[in-house]
Amino acid sequence: MDHSVPKSLNPTKQKAQNKTVPKDPSEFVATDFRMIEKNAKAKKILICGLGPDEYNRISLCSNAKHIWDALQTAHEETNQVKRSRIELLMRNYELFSMKESEPIQDMMTRFTIITNELKSLGKFSESFQHHGNQRSLQSRKPRNWTKSHLMSWLET
Numbered sequence: 001m002d003h004s005v006p007k008s009l010n011p012t013k014q015k016a017q018n019k020t021v022p023k024d025p026s027e028f029v030a031t032d033f034r035m036i037e038k039n040a041k042a043k044k045i046l047i048c049g050l051g052p053d054e055y056n057r058i059s060l061c062s063n064a065k066h067i068w069d070a071l072q073t074a075h076e077e078t079n080q081v082k083r084s085r086i087e088l089l090m091r092n093y094e095l096f097s098m099k100e101s102e103p104i105q106d107m108m109t110r111f112t113i114i115t116n117e118l119k120s121l122g123k124f125s126e127s128f129q130h131h132g133n134q135r136s137l138q139s140r141k142p143r144n145w146t147k148s149h150l151m152s153w154l155e156t
Contacts, residue, residue, distance in 0.1 A: 011035065039064050046071070082121060089118050 010022040011032040023032065042064035047055065057074055061067040092114050098107045
C-alpha cells in the first residue's frame with residue numbers, strides 16, 4: 001500500500017528535546033489516516049468549485065487550511081473597497097435612466113444588476129428594493145410611456 005503523503009500533511013511525532021519530526025508512513029495510526037483523508041476531502045471540495053484563475057491562486061497550497069486562507073485573503077474586501085463599490089453603484093442607481101430606443105428588457109436587466117449588487121453589499125432591504133424599483137423606474141421611463149405601460153410590464 002502506498003502511504004505517500006505531502007510533507008506539509010505528514011503526521012508528526014515528538015523526539016528528544018521536544019523536537020517535532022515527521023512520522024514514517026509505517027508509524028501511521030488510524031487517526032493519522034483519518035486526518036489525511038479529511039484533508040483530501042476538504043481540498044477536493046474547495047478545488048471543485050474554482051475556475052482557472054482561482055485555481056492558479058491556490059495551486060501551490062499544500063493543504064485545505066492553506067487553500068482556505070488563500071481564498072479568504074483573495075476575496076476579503078476592505079471597508080474602503082466596499083464603500084467605494086457602494087458609492088459607485090448608488091451613483092449608477094441615482095443616475096439610471098432608460099436609453100433612447102432601448103428595449104425594456106435590456107433596461108430592466110441593467111437596473112436589476114445594479115440593485116442586486118447593492119443588495120449583496122447590504123444596501124437594500126427586500127421591501128425597499130421592490131417598491132423603490134417601481135418608483136425609480138417610473139421616474140426614469142421614456143417620455144412617451146405612461147405609468148400603466150410600466151406598471152403592467154413590472155407585474156409580468
